């Protein structure tokens with residue numbers, strides 16, 4: 075079976091080796107006579123899978139012992155609601171940095187629960203950069219500061235971790251978790267939907283500092299309460315067991331690749347090549363400030379938008395899938411997560427080069 079190069083922003087490419095392993099085990103997990111999908115989440119075998127996945131993630135990300143790792147559901151979007159419910163801790167205001175579409179969604183949900191102070195917004199420059207530390211208008215009395223280290227749609231990425239002077243920092247790492255090293259100790263919470271660098275959709279990983287737990291708003295539903303998830307090993311209800319298992323296989327694969335630093339080096343190379351190519355001609359362009367271009371999501375536009383449809387049809391025919399930009403912004407976007415091999419980027423550049431020659 076041929077596997078083509080998939081540049082989808084999410085659900086995104088998974089490592090072929092992971093899918094092959096899942097295929098081998100799909101009917102009978104390690105000779106047990108049943109699929110992981112058919113196991114009780116409380117069975118010895120599944121609990122071992124779940125614990126191993128957590129341990130591998132802790133190893134990969136160097137997660138300190140005073141952080142809980144929660145395997146939740148509802149995607150990153152549900153976190154937009156869970157964060158204020160769990161993290162206000164008696165306060166009434168929170169700071170949000172607005173660097174794009176996902177920041178805005180997080181802000182909109184938080185406004186239902188607290189006063190949102192937008193500490194900086196990049197809307198004025200059409201989200202083509204991020205604010206500097208000195209541009210952040212932080213409120214010392216905020217319950218937390220929320221930001222989006224990598225904005226998936228417009229491809230804008232922070233090159234620094236905001237300093238919040240003791241106020242817990244919360245980061246939506248959905249599209250860049252595991253792509254490079256993160257110093258977890260700088261954060262109150264790091265969270266990420268799974269369907270980019272972690273595994274299939276259906277899981278959301280929440281890494282939370284223990285001392286922040288236990289102060290959820292009284293009306294918080296049990297399924298949205300971090301403390302309840304922490305107390306129950308993320309098995310308060312039936313978790314998405316197969317997604318959890320596949321995430322575990324992805325973590326093992328990443329360890330085999332040499333871990334986060336090793337993949338980060340490849341990621342840098344992939345992104346640099348593609349941006350260098352885009353910058354090297356006037357047929358393609360990317361509007362983002364060079365200092366803040368995303369390593370994972372590379373949006374670009376063609377000089378002549380009338381060629382967009384043709385570009386997408388021909389790239390697909392050439393085995394380069396899912397290059398359309400997000401429906402809200404149009405243009406093109408190549409998402410080049412961990413599981414997208416460097417050869418995919420080389421093939422994309424070769425295609426783009428040829429397309430530009432023929433159509434200029």
Ligand code: PMP
Nearest residue numbers: 149150151176226246248249267
């Ligand atoms: N945050 C970011 C940065 C994202 O890229 C996405 C999805 N692309 C979300 C949040 C929403 O994730 P979900 O669809 O899992 O709710």
